[in-house]
Amino acid sequence: MAAKFAQDDGDVVVIIGSGAGGGTLANALAKQGIRSVVLEAGKRYQMKDLENDEWAMFNKISWLDKRIATGGWDVAQNHPNLPAWIVKAVGGSSVHWAGVALRFRDFEFRMRSENGAIAGANLLDWPLSYEELEPWYVKAEKHMGVTGPSTGMPYHQWHNSFKVLAEGAKRVGYQEIQSGPMAINTQAYDGRPGCLQIGFCMQGCRIGAKWSTLYTDIPRAEASGHCEVRPQSMALRIEHDARGRVNAVVYADAQGRQQRQRARVVCVAGNSIESPRLLLNSESATFSDGLANSSGQVGRNYMTHTTAGIYATLPKPVHMYRGTTCAGIISDESYNDPARGFVGGYRLEVLSLGLPFMSAFLDPTPQGWGRAFASKMERYDHMSGVWLCGEDLPMEGNRITLHASEKDQYGLPVPVVHKDDHAFDVAMREHGVAQTRKCYEAVGASEVIRLPSYPASHNMGTNRMSARAADGVVNKWGQSHDIPNLFVSDGSQFTTSGGQNPTLTIVALALRQAEHIGTLLNQRAL
Amino acid sequence: MPDSPRLDPGLSRRRFMSLSGQSLLALGATAVAAQLIPVTLLADEALPELPAGLLRMGRDIYPHDRLNDLHYAKPLAELLAKQPELIADGLGQLQASAAQRHGQSFEALAVESDRVALLRAIETGPFFRAVRSALMFGLYDNPALFPLFGYEGSSVEKGGYLARGYNDLDWL
Numbered sequence A: 001m002a003a004k005f006a007q008d009d010g011d012v013v014v015i016i017g018s019g020a021g022g023g024t025l026a027n028a029l030a031k032q033g034i035r036s037v038v039l040e041a042g043k044r045y046q047m048k049d050l051e052n053d054e055w056a057m058f059n060k061i062s063w064l065d066k067r068i069a070t071g072g073w074d075v076a077q078n079h080p081n082l083p084a085w086i087v088k089a090v091g092g093s094s095v096h097w098a099g100v101a102l103r104f105r106d107f108e109f110r111m112r113s114e115n116g117a118i119a120g121a122n123l124l125d126w127p128l129s130y131e132e133l134e135p136w137y138v139k140a141e142k143h144m145g146v147t148g149p150s151t152g153m154p155y156h157q158w159h160n161s162f163k164v165l166a167e168g169a170k171r172v173g174y175q176e177i178q179s180g181p182m183a184i185n186t187q188a189y190d191g192r193p194g195c196l197q198i199g200f201c202m203q204g205c206r207i208g209a210k211w212s213t214l215y216t217d218i219p220r221a222e223a224s225g226h227c228e229v230r231p232q233s234m235a236l237r238i239e240h241d242a243r244g245r246v247n248a249v250v251y252a253d254a255q256g257r258q259q260r261q262r263a264r265v266v267c268v269a270g271n272s273i274e275s276p277r278l279l280l281n282s283e284s285a286t287f288s289d290g291l292a293n294s295s296g297q298v299g300r301n302y303m304t305h306t307t308a309g310i311y312a313t314l315p316k317p318v319h320m321y322r323g324t325t326c327a328g329i330i331s332d333e334s335y336n337d338p339a340r341g342f343v344g345g346y347r348l349e350v351l352s353l354g355l356p357f358m359s360a361f362l363d364p365t366p367q368g369w370g371r372a373f374a375s376k377m378e379r380y381d382h383m384s385g386v387w388l389c390g391e392d393l394p395m396e397g398n399r400i401t402l403h404a405s406e407k408d409q410y411g412l413p414v415p416v417v418h419k420d421d422h423a424f425d426v427a428m429r430e431h432g433v434a435q436t437r438k439c440y441e442a443v444g445a446s447e448v449i450r451l452p453s454y455p456a457s458h459n460m461g462t463n464r465m466s467a468r469a470a471d472g473v474v475n476k477w478g479q480s481h482d483i484p485n486l487f488v489s490d491g492s493q494f495t496t497s498g499g500q501n502p503t504l505t506i507v508a509l510a511l512r513q514a515e516h517i518g519t520l521l522n523q524r525a526l
Numbered sequence B: 001m002p003d004s005p006r007l008d009p010g011l012s013r014r015r016f017m018s019l020s021g022q023s024l025l026a027l028g029a030t031a032v033a034a035q036l037i038p039v040t041l042l043a044d045e046a047l048p049e050l051p052a053g054l055l056r057m058g059r060d061i062y063p064h065d066r067l068n069d070l071h072y073a074k075p076l077a078e079l080l081a082k083q084p085e086l087i088a089d090g091l092g093q094l095q096a097s098a099a100q101r102h103g104q105s106f107e108a109l110a111v112e113s114d115r116v117a118l119l120r121a122i123e124t125g126p127f128f129r130a131v132r133s134a135l136m137f138g139l140y141d142n143p144a145l146f147p148l149f150g151y152e153g154s155s156v157e158k159g160g161y162l163a164r165g166y167n168d169l170d171w172l
C-alpha cells in the first residue's frame, strides 16, 4: 500500500519528477527499503486515459508552461514557445517515448580523448567508462524489458515502413539493420503483454507493452509501502541548512498552496530544462548563483541530439502508421569517423507520424502551405520516414537561463532555452539527410522531404558529470560536487549526448545511483 | 475507368479512392468507404454563412481540389465565431490589396498565382496564421477525412495492426 509521509519527516529521500529517471530511482530505492516522496508537477493519468489521438494526447500530457526558445536552431523559429516536447504527468516523458533503447558505444564516453579539444565545443570525457556501466545496462534492459540478448525477447517483426527503409539501406550497402533494441515487449514479459502493433507508441501505449514508469516503477514503488507519489506538486525551490546541506523542498500543491517537505537527500529528475531551472531558482545567500553551481555549469551544455526528420514518397502505398512508431534502426554511421567532416556518430531510426502530426511538422515554417504542401499531404499513405539521432556537441553558450521579468503560473521566472548548432552538428545533419535520401531513392522514392527539427524530445547535459568539480555539476554517481546530499537523476547528468537515444542510459544511471545512495545511507555518509 | 453500372450514377467510382489514388476498399476500410458517400454528398448540405473571400483563401492555403467546400467552411466558420475581429480586419485588408492590385475582389481573381501572391505577402501575419492553423486542424485532424488521405486513425479498439496489415507490404 502506498505510504504517506509527514511533511516534517526529515528522513525521506525527496525525488523531483516521476519520469524515466525519477520513477526508476523511486522503485530502486523502495526495493532497498529506502523511503521516498516523489514530487511530480503533473497530473496522474491511468492507462485507460491513453488515447490513439495525437493532438488529444499532446494537449493532455505535454509540458505547456511557457518556455522561450532562442538561438540559431530552427526550433526557435518554428516553435518559439515550445523548445522541447516533454511530458508533465506522472511517468514523465516515459509515457510519450517511442521505446528505442540503445546503449552508448564505448567511444561515446570519451569523446574528448578520442577527438582532442574541438573549437567552439565544451567537450569533456565522462568520468565513467562503458565497462563500468555495462552491467547496469544489462540490469536496465532486464528491468525495462528490452528486446535482444538481455531478456531473450525477439526483436520486432519488420513493419511496412521499416521494410522500405531497410531494403533501401541494403541497396546502398548498409549492413547494421535491425528492428531494435526496443523497450517494447514482443511477448508477455514482466506482467505486461506483447506489442499489438497498435501504432501510437508516442501517445502512450494503451496496453502497456512499452515500458513506462507510469505503470511499472511508480505503482510498484508505491506497493512496497516505501514510496509516496504526490502528483500536481511542483517543486519551487530546494532549501539548505547552515552547513550547506539540502534539507527541504518547497512546492506548490494542486491548489497552488505552498508546501514544504523536509528531506535527508534530494534527487532532481525534472528533465534537462526543469532540473537546472530548479537549481538556479534555489539560489540563496550561501549559493548566490544557484545550488550546486560553483562551476558555473548549471544550465550549460544543453544538448538535444543532432536531428532531422526525413520523409520519402514511395511509388506504392506504405501505411507507415501501422505498427510501432520507431522499431527500425540503421547503425552503420554510428561510429567516430572524423573523415566524414564531423565527430561522433548517428543512427537512422524509422519514425512514423500520423496524419495530424505530419501536417504540423512537414513544414511548420510560414511558407508551409499551398499546392506543394497539399500535394505532399495527398501522398501521405505512400510515405516512409526517418528520424536522425546523432551526437550533439556540448557548447557552453547553449544553456537554460531564467527570464529577467516573465513569470509562469507558479511565479517562477520562465526558462529561456538557447541553442546554436556547432559546425559539426550541421555537417552531421547534412550527411545524415544525404544518406537517408540515398536509401529511399534506392527503393524508388519520387520525393524526399526534409523536415525542420521537431521540438526537442531528447534533452541532456545541463547538470553534467565531470571528474573535476570545476568542469561540471555532479560526479560519476550524479552526486553534486558541492552538496553531498543533492543528486541529479535524469538526462541532465550526461557529459556528452552520444549518438544514442538517452533513456536506457538514464535508467541504467538511476539504478546505479540508487544502489550508491543505499550504500551511502548505510554508511551514514548522507 | 468506367463507373460501375451498379453504382448510383451520381456516385462515381472515384469517390472510393483516397486522394493518392488508392482504393479505399483495398485499404480494408469498407465501413469507412461507406461513410464517405454521405461525406461527399454533404455537398448538398448548406454551407455555413461565410464570406466568399475567406473560403477562397482557405482553399488556396490547403488546395485539395476533390475536397468539398464544406470541409473548409466548417472550421473557418468556427474560427470566425471565435475571433470575429481578427478575421474581419484581416479579410478586409486582403480585399483591399486585391482591389488595389487587380481591381477585383480576392475571390473573383481567376488566376491562382495572383491569389497566392497576395497571400504570400501576409503569410507571417496573425490573420493568415489563424486561418492556416484552423484549417490544419480542420482538415488533417479530422477523423471524417482521414480515409481520404489513406490514414486509419485510432486502432486500439480494433486490436492494433498485428493481424491487420502492419507488414503486408509486398511490392519491394
Ligand SMILES: Cc1cc2nc3c(=O)[nH]c(=O)nc-3n(C[C@H](O)[C@H](O)[C@H](O)COP(=O)(O)OP(=O)(O)OC[C@H]3O[C@@H](n4cnc5c(N)ncnc54)[C@H](O)[C@@H]3O)c2cc1C
Pocket (backbone or CB within 6 Å): A016, A017, A018, A019, A020, A021, A022, A039, A040, A041, A042, A085, A086, A087, A088, A089, A090, A091, A092, A093, A094, A096, A097, A098, A099, A100, A101, A102, A202, A233, A234, A235, A236, A269, A270, A271, A272, A274, A275, A278, A326, A457, A458, A459, A489, A490, A491, A492, A501, A502, A503, A504, A506
Ligand atoms: C515523443 C517522444 C519520443 C521519445 N522517444 C524516445 C526513444 O525512443 N528512446 C529514448 O531513449 N528516449 C526517447 N524519448 C526521450 C525520453 O522520453 C526522455 O529521455 C526521458 O523520459 C527523460 O527522462 P527524465 O527522467 O530525464 O525526464 P522525464 O521523463 O521527462 O520526467 C521528468 C518529470 O519531472 C517532472 N518535473 C519537472 N520539473 C518538476 C518540478 N519542478 N517539480 C515536480 N516535478 C517536475 C515532469 O513533470 C516530468 O514528469 C522520447 C521523448 C518524446 C517526448
Ligand code: SF4
Pocket (backbone or CB within 6 Å): A184, A194, A195, A196, A197, A198, A199, A200, A201, A202, A204, A205, A206, A207, A208, A209, A210, A323, A324, A325, B160
Ligand atoms: S505499437 Fe506496440 S508499443 Fe506501440 S503503442 Fe502499440 S502495442 Fe504499444
